[in-house]
Amino acid sequence: MSEIKVELKKLIIDVLDLEDVSVSEIIDDEPLFVDGLGLDSIDALELGLAIKKEYGIKLDANSEDTKRHFASINALAEFITSQS
Amino acid sequence: MELRIKNWSFVETSNLTKFNCCNMTNTHIVNSLDIKDIPSLSVIPRMKKRRLSTFSQLALSTALDITIESDCVSVFSSRHGDLHKTNQLLKVVAGEEALSPTQFSLSVHNAVSGQFGILTNNKAASSVIAGGINSFHYALIEAYALLLENEEVLVVHTDTELPENYSQFEDELQVSHSLAILLSRIEGVPLQLTPIDTSGVISDPKLTPEKVLPQAIQFFNYLISDDTEIEISNKWKWNKTNDKN
Numbered sequence: 001m002s003e004i005k006v007e008l009k010k011l012i013i014d015v016l017d018l019e020d021v022s023v024s025e026i027i028d029d030e031p032l033f034v035d036g037l038g039l040d041s042i043d044a045l046e047l048g049l050a051i052k053k054e055y056g057i058k059l060d061a062n063s064e065d066t067k068r069h070f071a072s073i074n075a076l077a078e079f080i081t082s083q084s
Numbered sequence: 085m086e087l088r089i090k091n092w093s094f095v096e097t098s099n100l101t102k103f104n105c106c107n108m109t110n111t112h113i114v115n116s117l118d119i120k121d122i123p124s125l126s127v128i129p130r131m132k133k134r135r136l137s138t139f140s141q142l143a144l145s146t147a148l149d150i151t152i153e154s155d156c157v158s159v160f161s162s163r164h165g166d167l168h169k170t171n172q173l174l175k176v177v178a179g180e181e182a183l184s185p186t187q188f189s190l191s192v193h194n195a196v197s198g199q200f201g202i203l204t205n206n207k208a209a210s211s212v213i214a215g216g217i218n219s220f221h222y223a224l225i226e227a228y229a230l231l232l233e234n235e236e237v238l239v240v241h242t243d244t245e246l247p248e249n250y251s252q253f254e255d256e257l258q259v260s261h262s263l264a265i266l267l268s269r270i271e272g273v274p275l276q277l278t279p280i281d282t283s284g285v286i287s288d289p290k291l292t293p294e295k296v297l298p299q300a301i302q303f304f305n306y307l308i309s310d311d312t313e314i315e316i317s318n319k320w321k322w323n324k325t326n327d328k329n
Binding site: 049 | 130131134135182184185186189
């Protein structure tokens with residue numbers, strides 16, 4: 001589980017051009033969007049695309065579930081593990 | 085037409101390794117591999133800066149270097165726009181891969197104008213011009229019209245060197261540059277711009293004209309020189325008018 005979290009953090013830093021953020025600065029249970037890391041809606045689309053490419057998991061952009069899966073690193077890791 | 089220049093800011097670079105930046109009061113050369121080190125860009129929040137391409141950063145480095153009223157109208161112009169980004173997106177489309185939403189959302193010709201508005205909280209009207217080799221001068225004509233209703237107009241012209249796969253279309257010397265000019269109806273250095281009527285002139289298609297600098301750079305070199313007049317591309321004539329009358 002912790003391996004996939006580090007993997008996800010690296011993916012986020014890489015695809016969202018967060019070059020001055022380090023893996024340790026992204027906290028597992030903190031919000032990724034708005035508060036916490038401070039990502040926005042374009043980041044959500046970009047991250048959705050990256051997850052599709054990396055893990056072959058397609059996320060529905062309009063679903064409430066997607067919002068929940070994107071809440072934090074913990075939620076995202078749990079979702080991806082459950083899909084594979 | 086008479087145009088008054090209240091303020092200006094200019095940056096040029098070759099190979100994006102050294103940035104020659106200057107404005108009405110200062111000249112500084114930024115020796116850096118990273119365009120992000122241009123001082124006027126330091127006001128952009130980190131989370132916003134990460135998405136800005138080289139083209140956007142060049143344009144914003146001069147636009148943000150000029151102090152304007154928050155309701156100042158603007159004209160952004162570019163001959164090629166952010167062609168490096170367009171080129172990249174086209175390659176992705178050709179490879180039948182999914183486009184990056186971030187890149188796609190910032191690929192339109194008015195992306196810089198929008199980013200400028202967001203960064204400076206400027207809600208005034210903004211026009212964006214693409215007019216071929218004459219883009220810079222067409223932007224000034226647009227600004228001249230806007231000056232009838234506005235006291236000041238900000239004009240920002242930006243172009244970068246063409247991507248390598250477009251090199252066969254090069255008809256100018258390739259220098260990445262951006263020139264921001266604040267035009268005023270009342271204040272500033274007055275200059276006279278006269279379009280030259282070329283309708284009766286037939287050019288020999290067999291003659292390849294010698295490549296010259298982009299028009300905005302030619303104009304800028306004239307602006308800071310002691311020359312009283314210049315003709316650019318046989319199409320635009322500039323005179324420094326005497327303001328003492």
